[in-house]
Amino acid sequence: MAGSTYIADADVLACTELLEGLTILFQAQSGRTHILAPPAPEILEALAGRAGDADAVLERIGARFELDAEDAAGAIAARLAELEGAGLVHRP
Amino acid sequence: MSERDEDQETGGRAVPTRRAVLALGAVAASTVVTIRPALAQTAGSVLHCQIPIPTAQQAGNYIAPDGQVVPAGTPGAFAPPPRPLTGEEAKALIGHGPTPPGIDPDAGQAYVNYIRRLQAGMSGFTCYASLQMPR
Numbered sequence: 001m002a003g004s005t006y007i008a009d010a011d012v013l014a015c016t017e018l019l020e021g022l023t024i025l026f027q028a029q030s031g032r033t034h035i036l037a038p039p040a041p042e043i044l045e046a047l048a049g050r051a052g053d054a055d056a057v058l059e060r061i062g063a064r065f066e067l068d069a070e071d072a073a074g075a076i077a078a079r080l081a082e083l084e085g086a087g088l089v090h091r092p
Numbered sequence: 093m094s095e096r097d098e099d100q101e102t103g104g105r106a107v108p109t110r111r112a113v114l115a116l117g118a119v120a121a122s123t124v125v126t127i128r129p130a131l132a133q134t135a136g137s138v139l140h141c142q143i144p145i146p147t148a149q150q151a152g153n154y155i156a157p158d159g160q161v162v163p164a165g166t167p168g169a170f171a172p173p174p175r176p177l178t179g180e181e182a183k184a185l186i187g188h189g190p191t192p193p194g195i196d197p198d199a200g201q202a203y204v205n206y207i208r209r210l211q212a213g214m215s216g217f218t219c220y221a222s223l224q225m226p227r
Contacts, residue, residue, distance in 0.1 A: 020208070022221060032126055032127065033126070033127040034124055034125065034126050034127070035124070035125040035126075035127070035221045035222070036123060036124055037117075037122075037123040037124075037211070037212035037217075037221070038114060038115065038117075038123070039114050039115070039116050039117065039123070040123040040124055042114060061114060064111065064112075064114075065111055065112050065113065065114035066111050066112070066113045066114065067113075067114055067116055068113050068114065068115040068116065069115065069116035069117070070118070071119055072116055074119045075116035075117055075118065075119055075121075076116060077119075078119045078120070078121075079116070079117075079123060082122065082123060082124050083124060085124075086124045086126045087126075088124070
């Protein structure tokens with residue numbers, strides 16, 4: 001169940017600041033600031049300029065991290081929906 | 093950074109080994125808080141959000157000096173505050189400001205450590221995260 005395909009702008013992480021484990025991200029296009037907790041920044045990195053579905057995101061971040069989740073596919077799908085709601089990823 | 097490939101534990105939190113561990117969180121957890129440009133108007137309400145200590149599910153438990161939630165009566169731990177802290181009070185405590193009224197000054201640092209341990213999805217996290225924004 002790969003679900004929808006998403007993509008983030010290639011420069012989505014261009015303006016970020018790390019603060020006590022959280023990533024503060026300024027999105028110039030919308031003028032909004034987002035506070036992201038892991039794994040949201042990692043998902044954005046995986047989708048920056050590269051479209052992919054939940055399976056692709058899992059594969060990309062799984063190449064860099066040991067993933068810790070009871071329901072990895074469900075968690076990624078939920079994060080993607082959340083990032084879409086925040087306007088940080090969109091469907092190509 | 094260490095390249096050691098060994099399992100270590102520090103207080104139950106995994107530390108990076110060769111590959112860092114990335115917790116994906118629960119499906120219902122929240123990882124994004126968006127601050128809109130009209131923040132100037134909402135900054136006041138951010139300071140009035142509330143952080144329950146501990147969460148409602150853990151009500152009645154004590155807070156250890158390091159911020160962990162421990163059973164009531166644990167030696168060295170503090171009873172929870174009688175009411176949730178507001179964002180403004182939490183900000184003051186974190187910034188070593190005045191202890192809010194009705195809050196045990198000795199327990200203040202334990203509460204701060206509890207707040208710092210809040211994770212996405214836990215009650216009060218969004219409020220805490222909102223306090224971290226640059227003003």
